[in-house]
C-alpha cells in the first residue's frame with residue numbers, strides 16, 4: 001500500500017475507556033508508539049451491554065476487559081404499561097472493566113500514564129502539545145486522539161439531542177448478603193424511565209432518567225428523597241428495594257445525545273463518547289465506542305502516512321460516526337414512540353420526534369442500487385473503492401466474506417440468463433457455493 005518507512009513520532013490518546021484503549025492498541029499494532037493518559041472515573045457505575053460487545057472487545061484485543069463481562073442475565077422490560085418478553089444483557093461493573101481495559105492496553109505495549117489532561121493545542125511546527133495537570137512542560141505528540149468521553153471539550157458545531165440527566169443511587173440489602181440474583185429491568189413512567197440492576201455482590205444500581213430541561217427536579221439536598229419516592233411508584237423497582245436501603249450519595253450523569261463537531265480536524269481525531277454519545281436507553285454506548293475505535297487506527301494511519309488521502313480518511317470517519325449517531329437516535333425515537341401512555345408529557349413528546357421524521361430504514365428496490373466510489377477500510381488504511389450504494393446504506397457495502405460486491409453485481413446484471421449469471425458468479429467467487437451465497441445475499445437485500 002505504498003506505506004512510507006518513516007513512522008511519525010508518538011501518538012497521544014486522551015482517555016482510557018473502551019474507545020481510548022481500543023484505539024491505542026490498534027495504533028500499536030500498526031507500528032506507532034502510543035502514550036495514553038487517563039484519570040479514573042469518579043464513581044462506580046454499572047452498565048449493561050448486548051452480546052455483540054464481546055465480539056468488539058475480542059477484535060480490539062481487550063481480552064481482560066472481555067473477561068470482566070458478567071455472564072448474560074435476564075432483563076425485564078415494562079413499557080406501555082405492560083411487561084414484554086424478558087431478554088438478556090451482560091452487566092458490567094465499570095471500575096473492574098475500566099481497570100481491565102488499562103491492563104489490556106499495557107499488555108499490548110501502550111504506555112499508560114495516570115494523569116489529568118487539562119487541554120491540548122496544535123503547535124506551529126506541526127505537533128500537538130498536551131498540557132497535563134501534574135507536570136510542565138507539555139507532552140508533545142505527532143497526533144492526538146480525543147477519547148475523554150463526555151468530559152472532552154465540545155465546540156459550537158455539535159448536534160445536541162434532548163437535554164437528559166440520569167440520577168443514580170446505590171442500594172444495599174439490609175442483611176448485607178448477596179442474593180446471587182444478577183438481573184436488570186427497564187420501566188417507563190410519566191416523565192422518564194428507570195434502569196434497575198443488581199450485581200453479583202447484591203448491590204443495586206437504581207437509575208432514573210429525566211428530561212433535564214422540563215423535569216421539575218428538587219434541589220440537590222432533596223434529590224435522594226425525590227428518587228426514593230419515585231422508585232416506590234415503580235412496579236419493577238419494588239423487587240430491587242424490598243429489604244434494601246440506599247447507600248452513599250446520589251450521582252447525576254449527563255446523558256444528552258451529542259454528535260460532536262470537529263471529529264476529524266488537523267492532527268486530531270475524536271472517538272467514543274467524545275465523538276458520538278448516545279441516549280443511554282439504547283444501551284449501546286460501549287458498542288458505539290468500540291465501533292469508532294476499531295476504524296480509527298486506519299484513519300490516523302492514512303492521515304499520517306498518506307497525506308494525499310487524509311481528507312478521504314477523515315470523511316470516512318466522520319460519515320460513519322454521523323451515520324451511526326442518526327441510526328441509533330432514530331431507533332431510540334421509534335422505541336420512545338411505542339410508549340403511548342403520556343402523550344402530553346414533554347419527556348415523551350420531545351423524544352418521540354427527535355432527531356427527525358426520517359424512517360430508521362429505507363426500503364430499497366433493485367433499480368435504486370448504484371455502484372459508486374466510496375472510502376473503505378483496507379489493511380490498516382482508508383482507500384477508495386467501488387461499493388454498492390442503496391437508499392438504506394448510503395455509505396456503501398464493499399465486500400461480503402472477503403469478496404468485492406460491485407464486480408459481482410455487474411456480472412449478474414450483464415448476464416443474459418440466470419444460468420449464465422450463476423456460471424459467471426461461480427467463476428468469480430471460486431465455487432458454486434460462493435455463487436449461491438452471493439445470489440442469496442443480493443436477493444435478500446433487494447439488490448436484484
Ligand SMILES: Cc1cc2nc3c(=O)[nH]c(=O)nc-3n(C[C@H](O)[C@H](O)[C@H](O)COP(=O)(O)OP(=O)(O)OC[C@H]3O[C@@H](n4cnc5c(N)ncnc54)[C@H](O)[C@@H]3O)c2cc1C
Nearest residue numbers: 015017018019038039047048117149151272273280285286
Ligand atoms: C447514565 C448513563 C448510563 C449508561 N449506560 C450504558 C449502558 O448500560 N450500556 C452501554 O453500553 N453504555 C452505557 N452508557 C454509555 C457508556 O458509558 C459510554 O458510551 C462509554 O463508556 C463510552 O466510552 P468512551 O471510551 O468513549 O468514554 P469513557 O468510558 O467515558 O472513558 C473516558 C475516560 O477518560 C477519562 N477522562 C476524562 N477526563 C479526563 C481528563 N481530563 N484527563 C484524563 N482522563 C480523563 C475518564 O475518567 C474515563 O476513564 C451510559 C452512559 C450514561 C451517561
